[in-house]
Structures are given as C-alpha cells and as structure tokens.
Amino acid sequence: MARVLTTCPYCGVGCGFYLEVVDGRLVGVIPSRSNSVSKGRLCVKGWHAHEPIQHPDRLRAPLIKKNGKFEEVSWDEALEFVAGRLKEIKTKYGPEAFAVCTSARCTNEENYLMMKFARAVLGTKNVDHCARTCHAATVSGLNQSFGSGASTNSYDELPFMDCILIIGSNPTEAHPIVGWRVRSAIDNGAKIIVCDPRKILPAESADIYIQHYPGTDIALINAMINFIVTQNLHNKEFIEERTEGFEQLWQVVKDYTPESVEGITGIKSSQIKQAAKLYAASKRSCIMYSLGMTEHIVGTDNIISMANLAMVCGHVGKEFSGLYPMRGQNNVQGACDMGALPNVYSGYQSVADEEVRDKFEKLWKVDLPSGTGLTLTDMMFKAIEGALKCFYIIGEDQLRTDPDTHMIERALGSLDFLVVQEIFLSETAKKADVVLPGASFAEKDGTFTCAERRFQRVRKAIEPISGKTDGDIICEISKRLGYVMESDPKKVCDEMASVSPIFAGVSFERLEGNGLQWPVPSKDHPGTPVVHLGKFRRGAGKFIPVKNKPPAEVPDKEYPFVLSTGRLLFHYNTGTMTTRVANLIREYPRNFVQINTTDAERLDIKRRQKVKVKTRRGELEVLAEITDKIKMGVLWMPFHFSNEPTNVLTNSAFDPVCRTGEYKVCAARIEKVEG
Numbered sequence: 285m286a287r288v289l290t291t292c293p294y295c296g297v298g299c300g301f302y303l304e305v306v307d308g309r310l311v312g313v314i315p316s317r318s319n320s321v322s323k324g325r326l327c328v329k330g331w332h333a334h335e336p337i338q339h340p341d342r343l344r345a346p347l348i349k350k351n352g353k354f355e356e357v358s359w360d361e362a363l364e365f366v367a368g369r370l371k372e373i374k375t376k377y378g379p380e381a382f383a384v385c386t387s388a389r390c391t392n393e394e395n396y397l398m399m400k401f402a403r404a405v406l407g408t409k410n411v412d413h414c415a416r417t418c419h420a421a422t423v424s425g426l427n428q429s430f431g432s433g434a435s436t437n438s439y440d441e442l443p444f445m446d447c448i449l450i451i452g453s454n455p456t457e458a459h460p461i462v463g464w465r466v467r468s469a470i471d472n473g474a475k476i477i478v479c480d481p482r483k484i485l486p487a488e489s490a491d492i493y494i495q496h497y498p499g500t501d502i503a504l505i506n507a508m509i510n511f512i513v514t515q516n517l518h519n520k521e522f523i524e525e526r527t528e529g530f531e532q533l534w535q536v537v538k539d540y541t542p543e544s545v546e547g548i549t550g551i552k553s554s555q556i557k558q559a560a561k562l563y564a565a566s567k568r569s570c571i572m573y574s575l576g577m578t579e580h581i582v583g584t585d586n587i588i589s590m591a592n593l594a595m596v597c598g599h600v601g602k603e604f605s606g607l608y609p610m611r612g613q614n615n616v617q618g619a620c621d622m623g624a625l626p627n628v629y630s631g632y633q634s635v636a637d638e639e640v641r642d643k644f645e646k647l648w649k650v651d652l653p654s655g656t657g658l659t660l661t662d663m664m665f666k667a668i669e670g671a672l673k674c675f676y677i678i679g680e681d682q683l684r685t686d687p688d689t690h691m692i693e694r695a696l697g698s699l700d701f702l703v704v705q706e707i708f709l710s711e712t713a714k715k716a717d718v719v720l721p722g723a724s725f726a727e728k729d730g731t732f733t734c735a736e737r738r739f740q741r742v743r744k745a746i747e748p749i750s751g752k753t754d755g756d757i758i759c760e761i762s763k764r765l766g767y768v769m770e771s772d773p774k775k776v777c778d779e780m781a782s783v784s785p786i787f788a789g790v791s792f793e794r795l796e797g798n799g800l801q802w803p804v805p806s807k808d809h810p811g812t813p814v815v816h817l818g819k820f821r822r823g824a825g826k827f828i829p830v831k832n833k834p835p836a837e838v839p840d841k842e843y844p845f846v847l848s849t850g851r852l853l854f855h856y857n858t859g860t861m862t863t864r865v866a867n868l869i870r871e872y873p874r875n876f877v878q879i880n881t882t883d884a885e886r887l888d889i890k891r892r893q894k895v896k897v898k899t900r901r902g903e904l905e906v907l908a909e910i911t912d913k914i915k916m917g918v919l920w921m922p923f924h925f926s927n928e929p930t931n932v933l934t935n936s937a938f939d940p941v942c943r944t945g946e947y948k949v950c951a952a953r954i955e956k957v958e959g
C-alpha cells in the first residue's frame with residue numbers, strides 16, 4: 285500500500301492527510317499527525333474524502349451536446365470543438381464577450397493558469413470565482429481598513445486567547461478543526477462571545493450569547509464601540525500610534541448607544557455592554573467571523589465595523605489578537621491570491637496599475653486588456669442583457685449555488701456557448717454545450733492555500749480518471765488557440781512566484797514540511813504567521829464609519845418570515861461530492877426547513893411534515909424541522925441538496941461594493957402541504 289500526503293479538498297481549514305492507495309485505487313484516508321493545521325485530526329468529511337473520487341458517476345469522457353443530448357466524444361474532438369467555437373466567438377463578438385469562472389476547489393496553479401488563459405489567450409478582463417458569493421466582502425473590507433484582505437493571525441494562537449468573539453461563523457460545522465481549537469481555548473479558560481441568530485453549538489458553551497436579528501450586526505458592533513469608548517475602555521495609545529480617522533468614526537458611533545439599538549437588534553443593552561466589556565478588557569481578544577457577516581447587502585460595511593472594533597481596542601496587529609475570516613473553500617484564499625478576480629493579477633497586483641500590466645505583458649509576451657472586468661454577479665446580469673456570449677466555468681455549480689436560481693437559469697440560457705469543466709455532471713454542467721471532465725484533488729499535483737494564508741502541497745495519488753487534469757485541459761485548449769503555456773504545476777508555481785512579490789519565496793521544495801504562510805517575500809523568508817505587526821500594510825489602520833441599513837427584503841404581511849441559509853457538518857456546498865458518500869448522506873438524506881416551535885404550533889406544522897416555502901422568486905417543498913435554536917419569525921435552510929434547490933428562494937440583491945448576494949436574509953412564507 286502507498287500513502288500519499290496531501291491536503292483536504294473540502295473546507296478552508298486545510299487539514300493534512302494521507303491518501304491510501306492499493307493497485308492504483310484509493311482505499312482510505314489517514315490523518316497526518318505532523319500537519320501543523322490539523323495535528324492528526326480530521327472531521328467526518330475529511331475521513332471520507334477518498335470516497336466520491338472513484339464514484340461511478342464521475343465524468344470519464346468529454347461530452348458534447350448534439351441535438352439537445354450529450355454524446356461522449358474523444359478528447360481530440362472535444363478540445364478541437366471548444367477551441368474552434370472560442371475562436372469564432374472572439375472573431376464575431378470580440379474578447380469582452382467571454383467570461384471565465386475559475387474554481388476555488390482547484391489548485392493555485394490551475395487558478396493561475398486559468399486567469400492567464402482568460403487574460404492572455406481569450407483577452408478578456410472578465411474573470412472571477414465563487415469568492416464573490418462568499419468572502420469578497422472580507423477582501424474589500426479589510427483591504428480598506430488594513431491594506432490586506434486576509435486573516436491577520438494563525439490557528440495556533442487560538443487555544444491561547446482570553447476571549448474569542450464568534451460572529452456569523454459556525455466553526456463546529458463549517459470549520460470543524462478550527463472548532464476544535466476553539467474548544468481547546470475554552471478548556472484553557474478562554475471566554476467566548478457568540479453573536480448568531482441561530483443557537484449554534486458554540487453558543488451552548490458561550491459566556492455571552494447574543495441572538496440578534498439577522499442583518500443587524502452593524503448596529504450591534506457600533507453600540508459595542510460606543511460603550512467601549514464611553515467607558516474609557518478603548519486603547520488610546522494604539523489609536524494614536526497606529527490608526528487614523530478615529531474622530532470621524534466617533535462622530536457616527538456616538539449616536540449608537542446600546543439602548544438605542546435594542547429595537548433594531550432585539551438585544552438588551554445590558555447584554556451588549558457585557559459583551560463589549562469582555563472583548564475590550566480581555567488581554568488576548570480576537571474575532572472569528574464568516575458568512576453571517578459577509579453574505580448581506582452590507583457585507584463590506586459589516587467587515588469594516590469589525591475592523592473598527594478591533595482597532596478601537598488595539599486587538600489587532602499583534603500576536604494573540606486579530607480578525608479570523610473563516611475562508612470557505614479549500615482553496616478560495618488561493619484562488620483570490622492567484623488573481624482569479626476581475627481587478628487584480630496574482631498577489632493582489634491591481635489591473636489598473638500600468639507598471640503591473642507592463643510586467644505581465646512582458647512575461648506573457650502578449651497585449652493585455654486594460655481595466656477591471658465583470659464580477660460573477662454582473663456576469664449573470666450581462667448575460668441576460670446579451671452582452672456576454674460565452675462562459676467558461678471550472679468547478680462551480682452556479683445553478684445551485686448562486687442566489688435566485690431562476691435568474692441564473694435565464695443567464696446561462698442566454699449564452700451562445702457554455703463550457704463547463706467538472707468532475708461530476710452538476711446542474712450547471714447539464715446546461716453546457718460541452719462538458720470537459722477535470723480531475724479531483726487526488727489526481728493532481730499542486731498547492732492549496734488555507735484560511736490562515738498557508739500554502740500547502742496537494743499530491744497526486746492516482747492517475748487522472750479522465751486522463752487529464754484541469755491544468756492540462758486549459759493548456760491544451762490554449763495551445764490550439766496558438767498560445768503555449770507551461771502546464772507542469774511545479775513550473776507554474778515558479779512562474780507565479782517570480783511575478784508576485786508577496787509570494788516570491790514560494791516553491792514546491794519550500795512547501796515540504798508544513799507549507800508557508802504568506803507574505804513570503806523572498807526565498808529565505810520564513811513566512812508570516814501574524815500580519816500588520818508594528819504597522820498595517822496600508823500604513824495607518826483606517827477607521828471608516830459605517831451605518832446600519834436594513835436588508836434588501838424585510839418581512840411583510842405577504843412574506844412574514846426571515847429566511848436564512850447555511851451549512852451542515854455532513855454536507856459540502858452543492859453536495860456533488862458529499863451526497864455520494866454513504867455515511868454522510870445517511871445523516872442528512874434530504875433538504876429541510878427549520879422553524880421555531882411557537883411558529884410551528886401556531887401554523888399547525890408538525891415535525892417532518894411536508895411544507896412549502898415561498899419567496900418572491902420561487903417556491904420549494906421540503907420537510908419541516910421544529911427547533912428552539914432559531915427565534916420566532918425566522919426560517920433556516922441548508923443548500924446542499926441539488927434535487928431540492930434552496931437557491932430558487934434566495935435573493936440576488938447584493939452589496940454594492942463587493943457584489944455578494946444576500947443569502948442570509950430574505951422574506952419568505954411557509955405553509956403546510958396537505959396530504
């Protein structure tokens with residue numbers, strides 16, 4: 285038996301394990317004890333990570349739709365056909381008719397190749413990926429406040445915190461091995477504050493649990509800052525030496541007394557004061573947050589408000605402090621880092637910077653498009669308008685994961701040509717003109733970057749089931765379009781490092797052991813566990829005053845409930861992989877909606893009864909689950925089940941800055957289905 289050390293393909297924690305291989309087949313997973321992230325632990329998804337890889341449903345051959353039906357074709361035919369159609373579209377409509385969506389499930393090297401393919405080969409500015417649906421607000425928010433939009437500190441500090449403020453993050457289910465670190469902190473005596481509309485597991489053992497209304501976080505945080513300053517608990521020295529704009533912040537925050545936000549948040553002022561005091565007065569305090577903060581029309585402002593709170597207390601820019609944005613996908617940090625975004629090349633080098641463009645033009649020996657491209661959100665609207673003609677999507681199932689499924693259906697239906705590169709026939713893939721079978725994490729070499737900015741190796745354990753990796757496919761199409769790209773992952777990594785100053789010291793050799801945390805500005809730099817030490821990346825940390833604003837859709841007579849959506853431990857996003865694992869599907873075989881006990885009684889809804897959930901965009905029949913973990917007036921659903929698609933209900937209203945949809949709040953109605 286061979287054991288191949290690699291990195292988990294699911295969440296952004298980045299656990300390390302060995303894939304066990306017998307006769308070219310994966311047979312099991314063994315955790316790596318020496319991995320600095322997971323230290324010998326895995327969650328239930330990691331333990332079963334090998335199982336979906338050899339599932340009979342895996343795509344093995346390319347598919348071309350002929351007369352409305354998919355036919356298996358040879359690689360040559362598929363690649364020739366795709367290259368031909370891409371050429372035609374470019375000639376007929378020009379490069380801006382293309383949109384490219386890369387995959388946060390794929391490696392850094394594949395994301396680098398794909399953004400290079402988009403810009404250098406297709407010549408389009410339009411490149412983006414699922415960070416848009418996820419932590420784009422982190423990138424736009426923290427970048428404004430600190431000058432860098434990633435986690436400020438590292439997992440290893442967590443067990444030694446005095447206070448952890450968990451807000452809009454459910455680490456037990458969504459980042460279980462970080463959840464374990466939080467548990468260690470509790471065992472070591474840390475105080476925990478949880479702010480979450482659902483009574484998630486960490487709330488059960490929290491010292492303070494704030495169950496506020498969804499979408500009221502700015503009011504809550506501004507009130508905390510207000511109390512901290514009026515009680516003289518703020519860190520004057522830090523504010524003076526390391527920040528700017530405190531006076532402007534105070535001019536707005538002074539009106540947010542804890543008493544004044546009781547009505548907005550549904551929380552007593554005494555509880556807000558307690559939380560503020562505990563966070564401010566603890567020596568080692570950090571904030572852990574995730575989508576409960578980002579997936580709102582005020583996502584960017586939510587993030588800025590937390591940055592303000594941390595800076596007011598001086599709880600950032602040093603060890604045992606900071607903000608932990610719990611990045612979602614295995615490699616969403618990496619896909620952003622590699623420049624799979626419409627406004628930056630790899631290493632967050634702005635597309636608007638002439639010098640940067642010049643550098644990439646010289647390296648790639650092509651003229652590059654100038655200016656910022658379309659975000660994933662805008663790609664959909666532009667497709668409906670007819671301005672985009674062709675999407676090339678790798679490893680993302682927009683038809684199940686973007687908000688307002690019917691709208692996405694219209695967008696994809698408006699295209700002249702849709703290419704989807706997938707490992708399973710996802711719902712989005714079913715709409716494609718051509719499906720190209722990519723390779724999973726177990727079939728390729730490369731790197732993933734986890735939520736603590738750590739590059740880690742991904743290693744090939746078995747041969748690609750379809751014969752090609754995602755990187756191979758991109759390079760072969762590129763070659764057919766007359767542009768040759770190096771496809772060897774090691775060399776791609778070297779090229780990326782050579783052109784991206786903050787990753788300059790990264791190479792496969794240096795990632796042996798426990799990887800490297802960026803910035804890694806040179807070959808002898810040891811990596812950076814804590815950023816903004818002594819000085820923020822932008823210089824002075826910037827206080828930016830933000831005001832609360834109601835969600836795009838609030839309950840009314842017709843739609844009296846707030847519907848929120850999120851994750852279950854046992855399933856992963858669209859569920860293409862986890863619903864194909866027997867032990868996982870056994871736990872949660874199908875979709876459901878949670879409703880508060882009192883609401884259920886009033887509406888005479890019984891446990892596991894079929895109900896219809898309806899919003900202004902769609903309706904869905906699911907089973908009811910009755911719980912006291914959510915407040916009256918709130919409904920909650922997961923979105924992991926492709927055949928019962930929650931996103932027919934969600935709202936595509938988005939944050940004007942980062943353009944992330946408001947998955948966490950929309951207005952809904954629930955009714956019994958008779959019979």
Ligand SMILES: Nc1nc2c(c(=O)[nH]1)N[C@H]1C(S)=C(S)[C@@H](COP(=O)(O)OP(=O)(O)OC[C@H]3O[C@@H](n4cnc5c(=O)[nH]c(N)nc54)[C@H](O)[C@@H]3O)O[C@H]1N2
Binds near residue numbers: 453455575613855856
């Ligand atoms: N098991 C599992 N793990 C995953 C994933 C998965 O699908 N399954 N997906 C991965 C991905 S892509 C991501 S991005 C992460 C996401 O990880 P998380 O963001 O932690 O997961 P969610 O369940 O979407 O939402 C987190 C919490 O936000 C709360 N919340 C909702 N609205 C609000 C609000 O207005 N304010 C506040 N303060 N809280 C609110 C919810 O009740 C929920 O407990 O997980 C990753 N890990």
Ligand SMILES: Nc1nc2c(c(=O)[nH]1)N[C@H]1C(S)=C(S)[C@@H](COP(=O)(O)OP(=O)(O)OC[C@H]3O[C@@H](n4cnc5c(=O)[nH]c(N)nc54)[C@H](O)[C@@H]3O)O[C@H]1N2
Binds near residue numbers: 705
């Ligand atoms: N209602 C609701 N919807 C949400 C969210 C929410 O909180 N609520 N959260 C949003 C968030 S945060 C995110 S990140 C998105 C996630 O949205 P997606 O990125 O669309 O979801 P994933 O299931 O992670 O899958 C992407 C696809 O990649 C494929 N895949 C996996 N590995 C590989 C590979 O190596 N190569 C190739 N070619 N394909 C591969 C899988 O089969 C899967 O179909 O969902 C968003 N949707």
Ligand code: SF4
Binds near residue numbers: 322459
């Ligand atoms: S916590 Fe995340 S990275 Fe670790 S095993 Fe579970 S899914 Fe994989």
Ligand SMILES: [Mo]
Binds near residue numbers: 418611612
């Ligand atoms: Mo995500």
